Amino acid sequence: MNEMELLSELAQGTPLPVPAELDAARARLVAAIAADPAARGVAGEGGVAGAADPAAAEAAVAEAAVAQPYPATGEPGEFALPPAPAPVLTAVKFMHAGAIGTAAGLILLLAFSWDLNLYRLTLLGHRYTTAQLSHLRPLLIALAVAYGLALIALWLWMARATSQGKNWARILSTVLLALANLQLIGNHGVAQVFYAVLTWLTGLPAVWLLWRPASSAFFKSARAPRSRPPSQISGP
Amino acid sequence: MRRRPAADDDAAVIVGSRREPERFAVLFDRHAPHIHRYLARRTGRQVAGDLVAETFLAAFAKRDRYDPGHADARPWLYGIATNLVNQHHRDEARQYRIRQAATAEPEVPGHADRVAADVTAQAMRALLDAALAALAAGDRDVLLLIAWEQLSHQEVSRALDIPVGTVRSRLNRARAKTRQVLAGTDAAETYEELTTNE
Numbered sequence: 001m002n003e004m005e006l007l008s009e010l011a012q013g014t015p016l017p018v019p020a021e022l023d024a025a026r027a028r029l030v031a032a033i034a035a036d037p038a039a040r041g042v043a044g045e046g047g048v049a050g051a052a053d054p055a056a057a058e059a060a061v062a063e064a065a066v067a068q069p070y071p072a073t074g075e076p077g078e079f080a081l082p083p084a085p086a087p088v089l090t091a092v093k094f095m096h097a098g099a100i101g102t103a104a105g106l107i108l109l110l111a112f113s114w115d116l117n118l119y120r121l122t123l124l125g126h127r128y129t130t131a132q133l134s135h136l137r138p139l140l141i142a143l144a145v146a147y148g149l150a151l152i153a154l155w156l157w158m159a160r161a162t163s164q165g166k167n168w169a170r171i172l173s174t175v176l177l178a179l180a181n182l183q184l185i186g187n188h189g190v191a192q193v194f195y196a197v198l199t200w201l202t203g204l205p206a207v208w209l210l211w212r213p214a215s216s217a218f219f220k221s222a223r224a225p226r227s228r229p230p231s232q233i234s235g236p
Numbered sequence: 237m238r239r240r241p242a243a244d245d246d247a248a249v250i251v252g253s254r255r256e257p258e259r260f261a262v263l264f265d266r267h268a269p270h271i272h273r274y275l276a277r278r279t280g281r282q283v284a285g286d287l288v289a290e291t292f293l294a295a296f297a298k299r300d301r302y303d304p305g306h307a308d309a310r311p312w313l314y315g316i317a318t319n320l321v322n323q324h325h326r327d328e329a330r331q332y333r334i335r336q337a338a339t340a341e342p343e344v345p346g347h348a349d350r351v352a353a354d355v356t357a358q359a360m361r362a363l364l365d366a367a368l369a370a371l372a373a374g375d376r377d378v379l380l381l382i383a384w385e386q387l388s389h390q391e392v393s394r395a396l397d398i399p400v401g402t403v404r405s406r407l408n409r410a411r412a413k414t415r416q417v418l419a420g421t422d423a424a425e426t427y428e429e430l431t432t433n434e
Contacts, residue, residue, distance in 0.1 A: 003364075003367070003411055003414045003415055003418065004382075004383050004411065006363075006364060006418075007364060007379070007380070007383035007384065007414075008383055008384070010361055010364050011277055011383070011384040013361070014273055014276050014277045015273070016269045016270070016272070016273050017269055017272045017273065017276070017281075017284075021272065021281070021285060022264075022268050022269065022272060022285075022288065024285060024289065025264075025268065025272075025285060025286075025288045025289035025292065026261070026264055026268070028289040028293060029260070029261065029264055029289065029292045029293060029296060030261065032293050032296055032297075033257045033258055033260060033261065033296065036257040036296075038254070038255060038256070038257050085301070085303075086298075086301055089301070212397070213397060213398055213399050214397050
């Protein structure tokens with residue numbers, strides 16, 4: 001008898017629960033099911049005993065198996081992407097948060113742009129004099145807006161490509177996260193620090209999630225040829 | 237190639253429950269006893285009642301993310317249950333030590349009589365509790381899912397969201413450390429006796 005058999009022997013001391021031991025747990029689940037919005041539409045059609053109609057279940061599963069979780073390209077014969085795992089979905093949320101944070105920062109920057117001293121502090125540090133800044137302000141505002149919009153577009157682009165299982169997106173996201181440190185080179189004001197901190201707070205967890213094993217499996221399966229197997233073309 | 241789901245497998249039930257949530261109760265009736273037993277083995281019967289409810293509530297809330305390509309939902313459920321064990325019982329190792337120090341304390345009514353009548357089983361439990369307490373949480377999860385719940389390496393990989401290679405390495409490490417701890421205890425003679433009797 002080795003340690004695995006000893007463990008198995010130990011486990012035999014714990015029997016399966018009697019039905020009454022599960023009543024409370026089942027009641028909690030039933031309450032949650034009843035509170036689910038989807039349950040209200042079918043209330044009274046069999047209750048919550050869970051008597052599934054096999055034909056309907058099969059149809060629902062078949063539909064889910066071939067459903068496009070993301071916008072289809074419309075190419076004939078294209079098969080559905082596998083459902084994105086939780087780490088990828090969370091990473092996409094972080095990327096959306098990055099876009100929202102960037103937009104908020106841009107709005108704040110524009111809101112305070114009338115104040116030259118504050119603007120200089122927030123955007124440029126102390127590189128320019130007030131006179132220089134007054135002269136260059138329209139150009140600097142335009143550059144700041146362009147930079148902010150580019151960042152927002154980049155966040156959204158990465159989020160979309162990631163959710164579609166594009167492997168290059170997670171590689172590019174990782175590279176961009178490293179490049180984000182360039183924002184801190186040279187003179188910098190509050191705005192640069194804000195964007196750098198925002199990038200790290202949202203980008204770092206996103207990139208970390210994109211390299212989790214479940215995410216890797218998703219990107220790998222999304223890379224595989226996606227012609228629909230014949231067995232799934234026929235049938236109900 | 238994606239699997240074509242059968243009408244009555246777990247995937248069918250879960251996918252069907254997205255539009256008709258009451259179908260999820262089928263999954264509970266199918267797997268709750270075994271999930272409860274797993275949780276009872278790891279945390280005791282009192283806590284298991286709560287955790288089995290939490291497991292299925294979490295599964296119900298996350299049913300939209302379930303991959304219909306997996307017919308068997310047990311690894312998914314065991315993964316949720318294991319996460320709950322680790323979330324709510326970070327001091328699991330300490331509990332093993334407490335149980336080890338008080339092995340005569342009954343877990344359920346009637347258990348004391350059984351334990352008193354089986355000194356060998358009690359000694360074995362104390363030994364293994366000590367060994368389990370010495371393991372890292374991740375190693376313990378792998379070891380117990382395989383030894384107690386008979387999950388395959390692939391199923392444990394799914395349950396814990398780790399590569400199969402990591403499952404193997406964690407299992408080897410856990411087994412080696414378990415052997416080491418068992419051999420190093422004062423009751424090593426009991427272990428030797430147990431391991432040589434059969």
